[in-house]
Structures are given as C-alpha cells and as structure tokens.
Amino acid sequence: MTSSWFQDPTLLAAMLGALLPFVSFVLIIVFTRPYPKLSAAISVASISVSVVCAIFLLSSHWHLEQPIQYAGKWLISGEMYIPFGFLLDELSLLMLTIVAVISFLVQVYSLGYMAGDPGFARYYAFQSLFAWAMMTMSIAPTMLQFYIFWELVGLASYLLIGFYYEKFSASEAGKKAFVMTRAGDIAFFLGLLLVLLNFGNLNVLDMNSVDVTARMSPGLITLSALLVFGGVIGKSAQFPLITWLPDAMEGPTPVSALLHSATMVAAGVYMFARIFPFYSKSASAMAVFLAIGTITMLLASTMAIVTRDIKQVWAYSTVSQLGFMVMGLAAGSYFAGVFHLTTHAGFKALLFLCSGVLIHEYETNDMFEIGKHGGRGLKIPMVCMTLAAAALSGIPFLSGYFSKEAIMGALANLHNPIWLVGGLLGAFLTAYYSFRLIFIILFPSKIEEVHHTEHGGHSAGHGHDAHHHAGLYWVMAWPLIILATVTVVLGFFQAPLENFLLGHHGVAEGHGGGHHAWLPWVAVGLAVSGVGLAWLEFGRKGASQVGFVERIEPVRTLFAERWYMDHFYRLFLDYVIYGIFSNLFTRNDRRVIDGGIDGICRATVGGGWVLSFLQSGMLQYNLMVMFAVLALVALYFFF
Amino acid sequence: MNSLYTYLFIAALLFSLGIFGVFQRRSLIGMLIAIELMLNAASINFMAFNRFLAPDPIVGQIYTLFIMGIAAAEAAIALSIIVAVFRRLRSINIERAQELRG
Amino acid sequence: MNSVQSLIQPQFLAQVGFVGIVALTFAGALIAVFPRNILYNVLGLIVCLTGVAGIFVYLGSPFVALMELLIYVGAICISIIFAIMLSRPLHLSLPKRRLPKVGLAMGVGAVVFIALSTIIFRTAWEPALVRSDDWSVTTLGKYLLTRYDLVFEAISLVLLVAILGAIVISGYARRSPS
Numbered sequence: 001m002t003s004s005w006f007q008d009p010t011l012l013a014a015m016l017g018a019l020l021p022f023v024s025f026v027l028i029i030v031f032t033r034p035y036p037k038l039s040a041a042i043s044v045a046s047i048s049v050s051v052v053c054a055i056f057l058l059s060s061h062w063h064l065e066q067p068i069q070y071a072g073k074w075l076i077s078g079e080m081y082i083p084f085g086f087l088l089d090e091l092s093l094l095m096l097t098i099v100a101v102i103s104f105l106v107q108v109y110s111l112g113y114m115a116g117d118p119g120f121a122r123y124y125a126f127q128s129l130f131a132w133a134m135m136t137m138s139i140a141p142t143m144l145q146f147y148i149f150w151e152l153v154g155l156a157s158y159l160l161i162g163f164y165y166e167k168f169s170a171s172e173a174g175k176k177a178f179v180m181t182r183a184g185d186i187a188f189f190l191g192l193l194l195v196l197l198n199f200g201n202l203n204v205l206d207m208n209s210v211d212v213t214a215r216m217s218p219g220l221i222t223l224s225a226l227l228v229f230g231g232v233i234g235k236s237a238q239f240p241l242i243t244w245l246p247d248a249m250e251g252p253t254p255v256s257a258l259l260h261s262a263t264m265v266a267a268g269v270y271m272f273a274r275i276f277p278f279y280s281k282s283a284s285a286m287a288v289f290l291a292i293g294t295i296t297m298l299l300a301s302t303m304a305i306v307t308r309d310i311k312q313v314w315a316y317s318t319v320s321q322l323g324f325m326v327m328g329l330a331a332g333s334y335f336a337g338v339f340h341l342t343t344h345a346g347f348k349a350l351l352f353l354c355s356g357v358l359i360h361e362y363e364t365n366d367m368f369e370i371g372k373h374g375g376r377g378l379k380i381p382m383v384c385m386t387l388a389a390a391a392l393s394g395i396p397f398l399s400g401y402f403s404k405e406a407i408m409g410a411l412a413n414l415h416n417p418i419w420l421v422g423g424l425l426g427a428f429l430t431a432y433y434s435f436r437l438i439f440i441i442l443f444p445s446k447i448e449e450v451h452h453t454e455h456g457g458h459s460a461g462h463g464h465d466a467h468h469h470a471g472l473y474w475v476m477a478w479p480l481i482i483l484a485t486v487t488v489v490l491g492f493f494q495a496p497l498e499n500f501l502l503g504h505h506g507v508a509e510g511h512g513g514g515h516h517a518w519l520p521w522v523a524v525g526l527a528v529s530g531v532g533l534a535w536l537e538f539g540r541k542g543a544s545q546v547g548f549v550e551r552i553e554p555v556r557t558l559f560a561e562r563w564y565m566d567h568f569y570r571l572f573l574d575y576v577i578y579g580i581f582s583n584l585f586t587r588n589d590r591r592v593i594d595g596g597i598d599g600i601c602r603a604t605v606g607g608g609w610v611l612s613f614l615q616s617g618m619l620q621y622n623l624m625v626m627f628a629v630l631a632l633v634a635l636y637f638f639f
Numbered sequence: 640m641n642s643l644y645t646y647l648f649i650a651a652l653l654f655s656l657g658i659f660g661v662f663q664r665r666s667l668i669g670m671l672i673a674i675e676l677m678l679n680a681a682s683i684n685f686m687a688f689n690r691f692l693a694p695d696p697i698v699g700q701i702y703t704l705f706i707m708g709i710a711a712a713e714a715a716i717a718l719s720i721i722v723a724v725f726r727r728l729r730s731i732n733i734e735r736a737q738e739l740r741g
Numbered sequence: 742m743n744s745v746q747s748l749i750q751p752q753f754l755a756q757v758g759f760v761g762i763v764a765l766t767f768a769g770a771l772i773a774v775f776p777r778n779i780l781y782n783v784l785g786l787i788v789c790l791t792g793v794a795g796i797f798v799y800l801g802s803p804f805v806a807l808m809e810l811l812i813y814v815g816a817i818c819i820s821i822i823f824a825i826m827l828s829r830p831l832h833l834s835l836p837k838r839r840l841p842k843v844g845l846a847m848g849v850g851a852v853v854f855i856a857l858s859t860i861i862f863r864t865a866w867e868p869a870l871v872r873s874d875d876w877s878v879t880t881l882g883k884y885l886l887t888r889y890d891l892v893f894e895a896i897s898l899v900l901l902v903a904i905l906g907a908i909v910i911s912g913y914a915r916r917s918p919s
Contacts, residue, residue, distance in 0.1 A: 617740035619733060620662050620842075624849045627658060631849075631856035638859050640756055646800065647861045649763060653770055653789075655854035660774035662846035668825060672773050672786050675817065679793045682809075686800040694869035696876055697884050700802050701892060704885075707812045708896040712903030714817045718824045719907035 010057065011070055014086045014139060017053030017100065020046040021132035028125035039121035040111060043128045047104045050135065054100035058093045062500060067205060069141050079200065087141035087204060090501045091338065095138040095270055098345050099263050103131045105479035106258040109353055112475035113254050113360055123163060123252070130156035134263055138270065143192055143202040146271070147185075150231065153267060154181050157259050161251040173247040180244040184234015191227030194220065208277040218282065225278065225285035228271075229292075236268030236322045239296045243566050245319050246303075249311040253356030256311060261318045261352050262345035269325045273338050276329065289330035290414075294422040296323030299563060301429035305436070305549050306559045309365045310355045313437050317392065318348055320426060324407060327423060333410030335498050340403035342497070343490055347388040347400055350483040354385035357476055358441070367437055368545075371444030380477050382442065384484040389438050391487045393431035394527045399491035401524075406494070408523055412516045424526055431530025436547060439539035646687035653680035667721045667731045671714065678710045759799055766792030777838070783821055790814050804878050 006012060024046035028039040061068070067089030075082035107127055114123055133156055137149035155178075162174025196202055198216045206212075212221065232238060237245035248260050259265070272279065272289075279285060297320045304316035321344050329337035358381060362370050376382055391400035404427065411420040538545055550556045561567065614621075653676055660673025682703045689699020721731055728735050769792055772785025790813045797806035885893055 615740065617737035619736070620846075624662050624845060627853050628849045631853045634856045635852075635859055638856075638863050640759065643866055644861065646796070648858070649766070649796070651854060651857040651861060653766070653793075654857065655850045656767075656770045656774055658853050659846050659850035662849060663774070663843055666779060668779055668821060669782055671821065672782050675786060675813070676770055676773060676789065679790060679809075679813070683793060683796060683800075686797055686802065686805065689802075690800045692866060692868045694871055695873050696801065697881055698889075700805050700881055701885060701889050703797075703802075703805050704808060705892055705896055707808060708900060711812055711817055712899050714820060715903050715907045716910070718820060719910040721824060722827070723910050 010060070010068060010088065011086070013053040013057050014070070014088060017050040017057070017096070018086070018132065018136045018139065020049050021128040021135070025125050025128040025132060028121055028128065033121045033125070036120035039124045040107075043124035044104075044107050044111070046128060047100070047107050047131055050131065051100045051104045054093075054097045054135075057088065058097045061088065061093060064088075064090060064093075069205070071141055075144070080196065082142050082144050082202060084145050085141050086139045088139060091270075091273055092139045094338070094342065094497075094501070096135055098342060099131070099134045099138060102262045102345055102349050103127070103134075103258060105482060106254045106349070106353070109257075109356070109476050109479045110252075110254040112472035113356055114252060115472055119163060123160075126156055126159045126163070127258075130160065130259065130264070134267065137267065141204060143195070143204060143207065143275070146204070146274070147189065147192060147231075150188075150235070150267060150271075151185065153264050154178060154185070154235070157181075157248070157264055160255040160259060161248045163251055163255065167250070169247075170250040173244075173250040177244040177248050180241045181234040184230045184232070184241055187227045187230020188234070191224045191230065194224040194227065198224075204274060207275050212278060213281055221278075222282040222285045225282045226288065228275070229279075229285070229289060232268035232272055232289075232326070233292065234268070235271075236265050236326070237296075237319045238268070238292050238323060238326060239299060240565065242296065242300060242319055243562055243569070246312050246315045246562070249309070249315050253311065253352055253359055256315070257349045257352035257356065260315065261348035265318060265322060266325075266341050266345060269322060269329065269337065269341050272326065272329050273334060273341070276334050280332065286330045286332070289326055290419060293323040293326030293330055294419060294426075296320065297327065297426045298323075298422060298429075301426055301433065302549075302559045303562055304433040305429065305547060306556050308367060310359065310367050310370070310437065311352070311365055313367070313433060314348065314351050314355065317351075317430065317434065320430065321348070321392070324404075324423065324426060327419065328407035328410050331407075331410040331414055331419065333406065333413075335501055336403070336406035336410045338501060339406055339494065339497060343391070343399040343403040343487075346483055346490060347391040347398075347487045350384055350388040350480060350487060351392070353476070353480055353483065354381040354388065357381040357473075357480070360476075367440045368444070371441040375441045375444075380480060384480045386438055386442075387484050388487055389434040392434050393530060394427055394523060395531075396524055397491065399487050399489070402491035402494045405520055405523065408519055409516065412519055424523060427523055428526040428530045431527040432534050435531045435534035436538050439534055440545065443539050443541075445545050643687055643691040646683060646690075650680045650683040650687065653677075653683065665732050665734060667717075667724065667733055670733065671717050671721070674717075675710065675714070678706060682706050755799075758795075762792050762795035762799070765789075766796065768792075779825055780822075783818060783825065786821075787814050787818050790818070801876055804881060 021043075024042045027042055032039045032042065067087060069085065069087050071083035071085035073081075074084040107124070110123065110127070114120055117123065130153065133149045133152035137146055137153060140146040140149060158174045158178040161177050162171045164170045165174075192202060195207065195216075198220055199207070199212060200215070216224070234241050237243075245260055245265065249256055251260075279289070300316045300320035300323065304313050304320065307313055307316070321340070325337045325340050325344070328340060357378060358370050358375050359365055361378060362373050362375065364370060387398065391398035394401045394404040408420065408423055408427075411423045414420070533548070537547055549559065558564070614625075657673045657676035657680060660676065661670050664670050664673060685699050685702050685706070689696055689702075693699050724736065725731050766789050769785045769787070769789025773782050773789055774785075776782060776785070790809060794806040794809040794814075797803075797809055
C-alpha cells in the first residue's frame with residue numbers, strides 16, 4: 001500500500017488535495033506568520049492544488065461503479081475495528097469539489113478583503129486549517145473519522161468567528177458557536193457510541209447497507225438516529241440551536257461566506273445525506289427531522305424579515321435554507337436535498353461576498369445606511385447580489401429554482417399537506433426578505449452621495465490607497481463573477497447530477513410519486529408575489545420602507561429578539577446550569593474535596609495533639625508505661 | 640508455710656509496693672525510699688532461691704551482701720543528686736522537673 | 742496443759758513469729774509508700790527493713806540479717822533522714838494527691854504483681870540435685886576472701902566511686918553561683 005500510493009492517481013489526488021492545506025496551516029503557524037504575503041501565497045497555492053485534485057477526481061470518476069475506499073488500520077480493540085482513510089463515492093466527491101472550489105474563491109477574495117489586516121497570516125492559517133478539516137471530513141470512510149474532522153471544522157469556525165478577538169462581542173460569538181455546536185455534538189457522539197456498541201463498526205458503507213436492520217432493533221435505530229441528528233441540529237443551526245449562526249456574523253465576511261453559508265453549516269446536511277439510508281430505516285425519526293426542518297425554516301424566515309443588518313439577513317436565510325434542505329432529505333428525496341445543498345453553496349457564498357464588498361466599501365453593516373450612501377453605485381456586486389437573491393427566491397431558470405422545485409416535489413409526495421404548505425410559505429417569505437434587502441439598497445429613500453466615510457463598521461481598519469484600491473477591487477470581483485456564472489448555469493445540470501448521484505445503486509429515493517404539474521406554477525407564483533410585496537413596500541417610488549410586519553410592533557419585537565430564544569438560553573444557563581450544576585460542583589469541590597483534605601490534616605494534627613500527652617516529660621508516666629509493657633509481655637509468655 | 644512460694648510471694652508483693660511508690664510519690668526522696676523497698680524485695684528473692692534451690696548456700700548470701708553494698712552506693716549518689724536538683728529547681732517535687740515536655 | 746504445751750512448741754512459735762514478722766514488713770512497707778509526710782515514710786522504711794532482716798533469719802542466714810540491719814537501717818536510712826533534714830521539704834506545702842495518677846499507678850502495680858505471681862506459680866522450680874549443708878559464717882568469710890574476692894574488690898571499688906561521685910556532684914553544685 002505505501003509503496004504504491006504514488007502510483008495510484010486517485011489516491012494521490014485525494015491525499016494531496018486533502019492534506020496540502022494541513023501542510024500549509026502548519027507552515028504558516030510555525031514559520032511564516034511574520035510574513036503575511038508569503039502566508040497568503042502558501043495558503044492559496046495549497047488550496048489551488050486541492051481544487052485541481054478535486055476536479056480531477058470528480059471528472060475521472062464521473063461514471064463510478066462502486067465507491068472507492070482506501071483504508072488503513074487504526075483503531076483495533078477486540079472485535080471493534082475502525083480504519084482511517086478515504087471513501088470516494090459520488091456524494092463525497094461532489095462535496096469535496098464544492099468545498100475546494102468555494103474555499104479557493106473565498107481565499108482569493110480575502111486577498112482583497114483582508115488586505116492590511118494585522119492578522120492576515122493568522123487568517124490564512126485558519127482558512128487552511130478549515131479547508132483541510134472540511135475536505136478530509138467529506139471523504140471520511142467511518143463516522144468516527146467524520147466526527148473527528150467535524151470537531152476540527154468546529155474549531156476552525158471558532159477561531160475564525162473570533163478572529164477579531166479584541167472585540168468582546170466577537171470572542172463571545174465564537175464561544176457561543178463552539179458551545180452550542182458542542183451541545184449538539186454530545187448527542188452525536190452518544191448516537192455514534194450506540195451504533196458502535198450495537199452494530200460493531202462505524203463504516204459509512206456498512207451503516208448504509210441493509211445489515212443494520214439485521215443487527216439493531218427498530219427502537220435502537222430510531223434512538224441512535226435521533227441522537228446522531230443532534231449533530232446536525234448543532235452544526236446546521238436547526239431548531240433549537242439556531243442562535244449561534246446569526247452571532248457568528250461577527251467574523252470577517254469571507255469567513256461567513258465560506259463557513260457559515262456554504263460549507264461548514266452544510267456539513268450537517270452533508271452528514272444527513274451521508275448516512276441517509278441509515279436514517280431512512282426509521283420512519284419516526286424522519287418525521288421528527290421533517291418537523292425540525294420546517295420549524296427552523298419558518299422561524300428563521302420570520303427573523304430575517306425585520307433585521308437591518310445585511311449579514312444577519314443572509315445568516316437567517318442560511319438557517320432557513322438549511323431547514324429547507326433537511327425538509328427535503330427528511331421527505332425522502334436524497335437527490336433534492338443534496339442538489340439544493342450544491343446550488344445553495346453557490347448563491348449563498350455569492351450573496352455574502354457581494355455584501356462583503358459593500359461592507360468593505362461603506363464600513364457599515366446596516367442596509368439602510370449602505371443604501372443611503374449610494375450602495376447601488378457598485379455595479380458588479382449589485383448585479384451579482386440581485387442574481388443570487390433571485391436564485392434564492394426561486395425565480396425561474398436560475399439554479400435555485402431547480403433545486404427548490406425538487407424539494408417541493410418531494411414534499412408534495414408526502415401524505416400530510418402541512419409540510420408542503422410550510423415549504424411554500426417559506427418560499428414566499430424567502431422571496432420577500434431577500435428582495436426587501438435588494439430594494440432597500442437599490443432604491444433608498446434618500447441618497448447621500450458620500451463615499452469613503454469612516455464611521456464605525458464591522459471590518460478592521462485598513463488604509464485606502466487609490467491604486468491599491470482598484471487592484472484589490474478586481475481581486476474581490478472575479479470570484480463574484482465566477483460564482484454568479486455558476487448560479488445561472490448550474491440549474492441546467494440537474495439531470496446529469498441526478499444520474500451521477502443516484503445512478504447505479506438505489507439509494508432510498510422516491511423519484512416516483514406523482515409529478516405535480518401545478519406545483520412549479522404555485523411556487524413561482526408565490527415567489528413573484530413575495531418580490532412584488534417587497535417592491536410595494538420598499539422598492540417603488542415613495543415607498544414607506546416599512547414592512548408589513550414591522551408595523552405590528554409586538555410581532556416585530558418577537559422576530560427581532562429571535563423569538564426570545566437567546567433569553568431562554570440565558571435563563572437556562574443562569575438558573576439550571578450555573579444555579580444548580582455549577583453550584584453543586586462548587587460545593588462538592590469546596591466541602592467534600594477540600595473539606596476532606598482539610599479533615600485529614602486536622603485529624604493528623606488532632607491525633608498528634610492527643611498523643612502528645614505521652615511526651616509529658618513526666619518520668620513517672622514513662623516508668624509506668626515501661627513496667628506495664630514488661631509485665632504484659634511476661635504475662636503473654638507465661639500464659 | 641515454709642515453702643519457696645511463700646517467700647517469692649512476699650518478695651513479689653514488696654516489689655509491687657515499691658513500684659507503686661516509685662510511680663506515685665511526688666518527692667524524690669519518697670521515690671528513693673520506694674526504690675529501697677524494691678531492692679530489698681530482690682534480696683529476699685535471692686535468699687529464698689538460696690535456701691530452697693541453690694546447691695551452695697553461701698553464694699546466695701554473698702550475692703545479697705553485694706546487693707546491699709550496691710544499694711548503699713546508689714543511695715549515696717541518689718541523695719547527692721537530689722541535693723543538686725534541689726539547688727537548681729528549688730524543689731524536690733518530680734512534677735516540676737518537666738523540661739523535656741513535648 | 743497439752744494445749745499450752747502445743748502452744749509453745751517450737752514449730753508453732755516459729756510459725757507465729759514468721760507471720761508477725763511478715764506483718765511487720767508489710768506494715769512498714771505500707772507506711773513507707775502511702776503517707777505524705779516524708780518522715781513517716783522513712784520510719785516506715787526502717788520498720789520494713791527490720792522485718793526483712795527477720796525474714797532473712799527465717800531464710801537461714803542470721804549474718805545477712807545483721808548486715809541488713811547494719812547497712813540498710815543503720816546507714817542508708819540515717820543518711821536519708823540527714824538528706825530530709827538538710828533539704829527541708831517539711832516546710833514546703835504538700836500538694837494534693839491527684840486521683841488519676843494514683844489510680845493509674847495502682848493499676849500498673851497490680852499488673853506487675855500479677856505478672857510476677859504468674860511467673861512464680863507457673864515455673865517448675867527444681868532444687869539442685871546435690872545440696873550442701875554448710876551455713877556457717879566461717880565458710881562465708883573464707884569464700885568471700887578466696888573464691889569470691891573479685892566480688893569483694895568490686896564492691897569496694899563501686900563504693901569508692903560512689904562516694905567520689907557524690908562529693909563531686911555536691912561540690913560542683915556548691916561552687917556554681919546559685
């Protein structure tokens with residue numbers, strides 16, 4: 001194996017692609033941190049190699065018969081055997097490509113966005129760390145390796161969210177993200193343990209096969225499915241662990257584009273798709289997932305309607321779309337969910353990057369401010385953003401339309417119409433809030449043509465050199481153009497992708513069921529009416545720029561406060577965790593442990609004090625003891 | 640009545656009384672007196688063995704004379720020590736001599 | 742007449758005398774140990790030692806008995822009385838006896854006594870096979886100067902050293918400022 005790995009191009013490509021970013025991370029952290037440009041060059045070079053390797057793998061294995069697995073011995077304990085290595089099947093190759101391409105585009109974009117930042121080298125180190133972790137996670141053959149790299153991805157997320165660590169809210173957000181995803185990961189790990197103990201191993205291919213039902217009882221499968229889904233809830237910010245994702249916007253915008261829209265949070269959905277056959281064996285668990293996805297989608301959409309911050313809108317939108325993907329997968333359609341993941345990665349990253357250009361230019365996140373200061377003057381970002389928002393809303397013939405239709409179709413095939421109603425309502429709201437933002441920036445109520453204002457924004461300060469400015473602008477613009485092209489074009493690749501993903505083996509897929517001809521019309525109609533409503537309220541001349549929800553103050557407050565979920569968490573933390581558990585453990589530490597040790601000390605001292613009377617210095621007592629002992633010894637010997 | 644056991648018993652009783660005196664008396668001279676009792680008990684012991692068990696009755700008597708000589712020497716030294724202690728502690732109460740107290 | 746004769750039979754008289762002497766010994770011992778007045782103790786000691794001398798007579802050696810009277814009563818007890826007079830503890834207040842200490846001392850004394858009694862009554866005392874009959878003082882003197890003269894010399898040496906030591910101790914104390 002070790003001698004031939006150079007000769008096998010697939011293995012070589014997989015190893016290079018997955019491991020080079022790690023090498024880059026180590027190099028930057030250890031050696032080249034004082035040299036920002038060199039660090040960036042190393043990082044971008046490694047991710048370019050990864051992109052090339054990923055595209056090579058995808059194209060050369062387009063007609064894959066069987067999944068290719070490379071495994072080395074790793075964890076062997078009795079009957080338990082957990083290898084490590086790579087698993088290359090359609091899904092993992094697709095995900096690998098998505099991650100590699102978007103990481104590459106974001107890293108190039110960051111050359112412009114993060115220019116002049118004092119933590120430039122550190123930023124690229126963490127980007128490399130993330131790329132390594134995410135890519136290796138995508139091609140992990142066992143759930144344990146998946147889980148390890150899942151955690152590493154979470155680590156990279158924490159480091160990048162808290163990138164501006166001097167800012168208290170940023171470090172708090174990083175901590176919140178890490179802790180909340182950790183809570184989900186605990187359930188994930190418990191589920192994995194259940195599977196390991198009952199099923200014997202954690203290989204993805206084995207878990208997806210029919211052997212599972214033979215060895216695990218249905219109740220056990222449902223329980224472990226629910227627990228493992230906890231990881232999806234944490235990582236993909238589903239209900240109830242929604243609120244960390246909006247706060248994660250404290251990180252730099254390219255980080256939000258990469259991690260918190262396209263790839264990291266999609267890791268939860270990817271995990272769902274990865275062991276989709278395992279989950280499908282439990283119908284009750286799938287029903288629960290469907291409910292969670294729907295609730296998430298609707299909740300997040302309502303939150304997006306009332307916010308003023310650009311990144312927050314897209315953050316809530318990401319949560320909502322992830323819920324939508326979960327709905328699609330839980331409804332039974334493997335392809336629909338994965339397809340939407342792919343297209344969403346494209347246009348959501350594009351949305352964030354465009355917003356990044358606007359934020360970088362006007363140094364504020366507030367969409368009203370940006371509109372007022374002439375945001376619409378930046379043509380390339382605005383065009384791309386509009387395109388992406390249209391794709392998000394499901395406007396026909398953009399990529400989002402195709403993937404959303406696929407999911408709607410899957411929802412329509414379910415018995416209960418309530419899910420479809422939820423999905424359609426969500427589509428309406430999505431169109432509404434996306435175009436609310438677009439119109440506020442395109443058609444602001446007042447225009448103050450002030451460029452280069454310096455009021456406090458969210459990006460770190462950097463100098464504005466005019467010549468530099470133009471060069472940086474084009475570095476940021478090219479990724480936008482590439483992503484916009486993808487957004488427009490990807491939808492037409494639905495059929496080939498479907499063949500690729502589903503082709504040869506019957507993944508649990510209900511492509512049957514009725515083709516509901518009325519469904520596309522209804523969906524498009526809702527999307528257009530959402531856009532129309534937004535136009536009415538924000539776009540046309542003389543519009544009030546106040547949404548229909550914002551007129552109702554209590555509802556607006558409810559949505560703006562994220563349905564008081566953060567308040568609930570704070571109370572829960574304070575009263576239950578700190579009040580009960582921390583209290584208990586503190587008391588245990590102080591009274592039992594410290595008290596025990598103090599008690600030992602006191603007993604020793606006390607014992608010594610008690611026995612000190614023997615050292616009274618009184619001759620007669622000593623004599624008494626001597627004679628008593630002698631007499632007793634004599635008695636002992638003579639009795 | 641005239642057996643070894645009687646005399647040994649008497650000697651044991653005297654010895655115990657002497658030991659009791661050594662433990663209990665507070666003045667040094669009182670302890671010395673009790674020590675003399677103990678020595679005499681030992682002498683009775685030797686004389687009893689001499690009378691009932693020994694092959695040569697002279698030896699026991701010589702030994703008892705020896706004990707008496709030693710007792711005299713010891714009494715002389717003990718009294719001079721008591722005098723010296725008295726000069727230092729101004730008292731012959733043994734409970735005052737506790738400088739080795741822990 | 743027979744009863745009076747039986748009363749004054751030598752065996753019987755010896756027994757009575759023995760009991761009396763033992764009682765004297767113990768009375769003296771008790772007086773030597775218990776009272777707090779030290780002169781009582783010394784006088785008790787004298788009585789006890791006299792009794793012990795009587796016991797020595799019953800044990801077949803009047804010489805040793807007389808030696809006892811001479812050395813112990815005549816020398817040692819007198820020197821103790823001298824010491825008492827010189828140190829004048831009579832004028833010092835006698836502190837009260839503490840009961841725990843007395844109890845403890847009595848307990849340990851009892852234990853020692855029990856141990857000794859056990860040893861006495863459990864050992865099989867075997868007299869020697871061949872026992873000589875010579876109890877005379879002549880033989881004692883001869884042995885003391887010929888066979889056991891090392892003992893004699895040793896005891897002399899010990900006495901010499903003791904006297905010197907006593908003088909030195911008392912002398913030093915007098916020379917140091919006090």
